[in-house]
Amino acid sequence: MKQMELKALAKINLCLDVLGRRENGYHDVRMVMQTVFLYDNVKIERKDEPGIELKVNLSYLPSGEGNLAYKAAAMLFEEFALPGGVRITLHKHIPVAAGLAGGSSDAAAVLFGMNRMFGLRLSEGELMKRGVLLGADVPYCIMRGTVLAEGIGEELSILPAMPKCTVLIAKPPVSVSTKAVYEALDAKEITEHPDVDRLIEGLKEQNLKKIAACMGNVLEEVTIPMCPVIEEIKQVMKDAGAVNAMMSGSGPTVFGLFENKDEARKARQMIWEKGFAKQVYVTNVHNARRR
Ligand code: ATP
Numbered sequence: 001m002k003q004m005e006l007k008a009l010a011k012i013n014l015c016l017d018v019l020g021r022r023e024n025g026y027h028d029v030r031m032v033m034q035t036v037f038l039y040d041n042v043k044i045e046r047k048d049e050p051g052i053e054l055k056v057n058l059s060y061l062p063s064g065e066g067n068l069a070y071k072a073a074a075m076l077f078e079e080f081a082l083p084g085g086v087r088i089t090l091h092k093h094i095p096v097a098a099g100l101a102g103g104s105s106d107a108a109a110v111l112f113g114m115n116r117m118f119g120l121r122l123s124e125g126e127l128m129k130r131g132v133l134l135g136a137d138v139p140y141c142i143m144r145g146t147v148l149a150e151g152i153g154e155e156l157s158i159l160p161a162m163p164k165c166t167v168l169i170a171k172p173p174v175s176v177s178t179k180a181v182y183e184a185l186d187a188k189e190i191t192e193h194p195d196v197d198r199l200i201e202g203l204k205e206q207n208l209k210k211i212a213a214c215m216g217n218v219l220e221e222v223t224i225p226m227c228p229v230i231e232e233i234k235q236v237m238k239d240a241g242a243v244n245a246m247m248s249g250s251g252p253t254v255f256g257l258f259e260n261k262d263e264a265r266k267a268r269q270m271i272w273e274k275g276f277a278k279q280v281y282v283t284n285v286h287n288a289r290r291r
Helices: 068-080 102-117 124-131 138-143 178-186 196-204 208-214 220-226 229-240 261-273
Strands: 003-021 027-047 051-056 085-091 146-150 155-158 166-171 244-247 254-258 279-284
Touching (some): 003 166, 003 196, 027 102, 068 102, 102 124, 124 138, 166 261, 208 254, 229 261, 261 279
Antiparallel strands (some): 027 146
């Protein structure tokens, strides 16, 4: 195989709870992750000359070792002493530093693609073991779907697939550092934990309203005071008819779940008009596993 084109899909967190902090700075989490149909395009081409060449459409992103896609390729070249090289072309659509695991998903796509391209025959589990060395969300991005993530996010259990619904994703033009959010969280007491088990019950019952009612993200308590626009976007989504709206990951992206696509479109229009966010996408949950 000389070249492959892959979709690196974004994730949202339907629930995000933090249970504690490890000595190495990582946090023990309990999260329900969901893949959405918003993606970066990742093209991988084999070349005879050695080396990894990475082209990214966003000039402010690293195109060398600092890029997770590059790191993923370098890891496989080193471990398996692969012949020749690769050219990776990354076209980003997933908002960056947004809580949507864009970089992790690019890395997952490179691991998955190169495994096929070079005939490495690594199982999904073997790919995931390598993925976690690049980032805690990479194993999930390899797996995809509706998944309970525990440990530092790498202990994964498949859950019943999320019922079909429209997902509105809005990334306000503010940056938050995941590290800063977790550090601020360490300094305070978490007052309210989401009911992850009840949300899982909702998934088993395929009850969107129950799932929506159980959504919760402990990081909102930290990020929203830094970026109040998050709360304003949530309110616009709820007023427009979302069954619920919440921040994804450490933010600042907000997503809303809608039963009615027109209502999601209306909310998108209002978010644009109010100037709360420019990057706003109407999409849906994506439950297909990788083949
Ligand atoms: P998470 O949800 O896992 O916290 P995120 O959405 O917050 O992820 P990313 O978009 O993955 O964050 O990127 C965070 C930082 O990682 C960026 O500021 C960027 O400098 C760096 N980075 C490295 N590789 C990539 C990549 N392929 N795409 C985006 N960012 C990357």
